[in-house]
Amino acid sequence: MRLVIEREALIKGLGSISKAISSKVPMPILSNVKMTLNEKGLELLGSDNDLVIRTTVPYMIGDKEIIRNSKPGSALVSFKYLSDIVRHMEGEYISIEVIDEIVLRLDDGKSNFRLNSIKPEEYPDIDLELFGAIFDVKASDLFALVETTAFAASTKDGRPVLTAINFDAHNNVLTTTATDTARLARKKVDIDDNIAFSVNIVAKKFLDIVHSFENEEIVTVAVSDKKIIFSFGFTVISVRLINIDYPNTKNIIPKSFNYYLEVNSREFLAAMERVSVLSSEHEGVVKLVMTEDEVEIMSRTVSVGSANEKINTFQFSGERLEVSFKSSFVSDAIKALKCEDVTIAFVGEMKPFVVKNVKDDSIDMLVTPLRS
């Protein structure tokens, strides 16, 4: 393998696969990036066993020559050192060459590096063919499906399936659901294809993946038994599924409510944040006391003190109601809704309540109250 490559394009390519390289993997070979120069360009492949990312730096981008003086071949080198070297070099182009199958030489006319290289055949075989249920989806829809729900997934390892987002397709609707059992977030998006699946993807990984779609229009998704593959632009990402049944959350959202509170998101978030300062070491628990004339938010921690604040802008319908909850659960939900006003709908003091954007029926946020 031999090539001269634009340094910025190589940095960007290495950046694209960096999430798939982990120093915590027990197989040392996976700390390497597999570089293959073929007819499409310079292919970069990284894997941590659960997540695989392959991207290709093409020969040309628009009118600009990105790769020249090339001779096909491949190499396997430390991802960390290669990235550090390329970032520290100063030249616009870098000349790269494999020497005797054991050294990757890099030269930008100023500095010269010889990086130990391993035979590429030693890298595990990785299959990135699209198969199973295959469909196209708008990148922005996929992004919204994940970004609106990921926060509600569990961050504890106790029940691994709860660290995942359940990704479901039925009757031309894609649905994502995340819950840590104390709260739940759900988002729906319509699609053209009538496909059916229900899989679980670790929320943190799913979030990393959709962030890499940022500049894309359409993503092709292929869902099979053990993995889900996303293909877009010059990049393919494969992630292993969590093969445990997701809890049944179908009928968990209440259908009718007895109390409705409408507030301005910004004002309500600020008040909750202030009042929960004094309960920060007690999970930020706050109590909301609502009547049609006055809405007050308060907290009290015996060893520290107490705080209270009246909400200025609100509409409340129903009898007097007191509800206590973990303030971060409600503020996470409000932030994910991204709207000016939110409605909180209650069934009763100790029943799960719903935080909603009245103008957007595609999202449900459910929070379980606490005893005060």
Next chain:
Amino acid sequence: MRLVIEREALIKGLGSISKAISSKVPMPILSNVKMTLNEKGLELLGSDNDLVIRTTVPYMIGDKEIIRNSKPGSALVSFKYLSDIVRHMEGEYISIEVIDEIVLRLDDGKSNFRLNSIKPEEYPDIDLELFGAIFDVKASDLFALVETTAFAASTKDGRPVLTAINFDAHNNVLTTTATDTARLARKKVDIDDNIAFSVNIVAKKFLDIVHSFENEEIVTVAVSDKKIIFSFGFTVISVRLINIDYPNTKNIIPKSFNYYLEVNSREFLAAMERVSVLSSEHEGVVKLVMTEDEVEIMSRTVSVGSANEKINTFQFSGERLEVSFKSSFVSDAIKALKCEDVTIAFVGEMKPFVVKNVKDDSIDMLVTPLRS
């Protein structure tokens, strides 16, 4: 105690003493701030036993009223919660009041906090009178004395005195010295007073302290047996000294040299940083090979690879010389010198060498080479 205080001024005051509040101190009472409203203003006092900071928020700043509706008194409350509350409030002014000696009430007309309070008499007695050798020094000089040398102090606890900067006054000269035994930094500044002392101050603390002088002209310093006190503006800082003899480093800087290398700081730093990428897991060791015609910097780590780069702009006088060293030792020294060109003066391959700003004789940087 009762007062209405401008919120920003209180935030700034609490910020000034924050370095003296530590959650790691075994005495829980020290997690509090002692607030005293007296004829000068609102005095805020914090201490972690080693470091004490007292600052006063005055009644007026220029024409602006900072404190009004006041009644003298004092209170002792959690520094953390008070700071969090004041930062989260939104009003321009906060009304503060001690109620029944056990609660501090804070109100900005929007939110209302009641913070548990302890009797101020329970706080340890702290003496901040200036005594011992007292002198005035330019804040910028004190800043330079510490900033130029602190990096060379040890960060390991093995020999506590080496985590300190030695601060010395003799013959109208202030000198700071820091060394971790493998390298040394020294800076001198002339002063008017002919005083004499030699004390040791933990480098990290000394650096924190001089950063708080930023907007000052003159600092009054008082050095006594056990502590050193800095007084400026509305603030007094006292820090406990390390009472162990500092190693004798008087005659450690070589007087004559056999080789001189002059390089451009920026170019040389960049080359060292690049070449040391491959030795990052081996303390960033690099080798400098110098002749009058060519200066090359290189590194080699058997398990990783090798790197080399020629320096473009240099002047070298002397026979061919090879010297190996930890690159961070030389780059720390060059960065602290803050000059365009540096001279590195060598006695021989295995002798400590000096990194200098030719135009500034007040600073000495010494580095011990390694076997290559």
